[in-house]
Structures are given as C-alpha cells and as structure tokens.
Amino acid sequence: MRILVVEDERGIADNIAEYLRQYSFAVDTAYDGDEGLRLARAHAYDIALLDWMLPGTDGLTVCKTLRKEYPKLGIIMLTAKDTVDDRVSGLDTGADDYIIKPFALKELMARIQSLLRRNSTNQPEEHIIRVGDLTLDLQSQQAHRGGKSIKLTKKLFQILELLMRNKDRVVSKAEIEAHIWDASAELWSDVVRSHMQKLREKVDKDFPVQLIKTVHGTGYRITALPDDA
DSSP states (O other): EEEEEEOOHHHHHHHHHHHHHHOOOOOEEESSSSHHHHHHHHOOOOOEEEEOOOOSOOHHHHHHHHHEEEEEEEEEEEEEOHHHHHHHHHHHHHHSSSESSOOOHHHHHHHHHHHHHOOSSSSOTTEEEETTTEEEETTTEEEEETTTTEOOOOOOOOHHHHHHHHTTSSSEEHHHHHSOTTOOOOTTTTTTHHHHHHHHOOOTTSSOOOOOOTTTTTEEOSSSSSSTO
8 A cells, every 4th residue: 555645844754654664555755735746646645644734735735636636545634733623624625534743653553544444445344354265464464364374575465455455356567566666666677577476476375276366468356256257
C-alpha cells in the first residue's frame, strides 16, 4: 500500500514516514500543498495524510481537489484545529477521517488500517486477510498458509497484501510498481517479475494448489478459484 504524507513540519512528516515504512507501507512526503498535489497526480496512492495548515495551497483546498479528482482515495486530515466546526469543515471538504495533533503514531496507524478496511474490495475480518488457506495478518506482519509460517521481506509482504486486497482481480505490473515503491526509488525493468518469482516460491512452492496466477500481457492475480473459473 502507498501513502502520501503532506505536512509542512518536516520533523513530523519524516517521523510519520519512517514509522509507516516499518509496517511495509511505501511512503512519499511533501512539505507544501502544491508539491502534495503534484505527487498525488503523478503516482497512485491508497491514502493521503494532509495537514490543514500548509504553505502554498492549503490543506482544505488540497483535500477538496483530491476528492474531486480521485474519488476512491482515502484522506485523513492532520490538524491542531479541534472545534466541532473545524472537524465538520474538514469532513465536508471530502476527508474520510480527522485526527488532532498531537497524536500517537499507534492511533494514526489504527485510523489508516480502519480506512483501508472500509475501502478494500476484500473486506478483512479485523486485521486478517484470507485467500483460500493463505492468511495475512496486517497487525503482526505475518503470513501463514496451511498452518505454516511464511517469511517475507517487506516488499514481498506489500505485494502480497496488494494482491490479496484485490483477490480474483488482475493487478497490472504498473499498478504493483505504483503502489509498492516510493517515488524516489530507481526501478530496474525486471523488478516486478523478479519479486513475483520470489513470492511464488514462498507462497505456492510447497502446496498443490497454486494461488498466484500470471495473466500474460496483463499482470498477476491471486485466487483460490479453479483455473477455468
């Protein structure tokens, strides 16, 4: 999953980004509203964390613009403004949630996970996603199949989460690149194929049913359905 943090206090923005990367999120940061809009238009994000008081284009305007251009984007406002009227203004502009500074990073993570669950086409039960006998625990960052623990790197975990949140649907190579790697990452041409090969070895190698499918010329799909379904 990929998150955009738009926050003019660099220490706060960088602290949030560092924390989220520990949980296998790809994170980009912007320190003003104009840069936030530029990044949002250049990359595919699952969630945007927007400070209210931003230099350049203010947070409410950024929120309103993003909601119009990207209706499915999850938006959480970060602000010290805590009156009822302020909260209503943020939500009326298009924000999905609202968190008041100062806040604990654990609370922010809980809000993010809640929003991802609401927006997911594969609604998980609490923090667990399932496809067949494969489970992914978003809280503990653990994967299991048939009762067997599967050790994954952060990038492989991210890719598997993206596929499982979109189970039975083909996810393109471009979509994987856009959701998994930060904007500053330098990608080689075979990066997705290489990671998918490693993921298959982890998830499917020791099991008779292959969950991860290649849809040639299109992308990848994870499904427990038979091949002719």
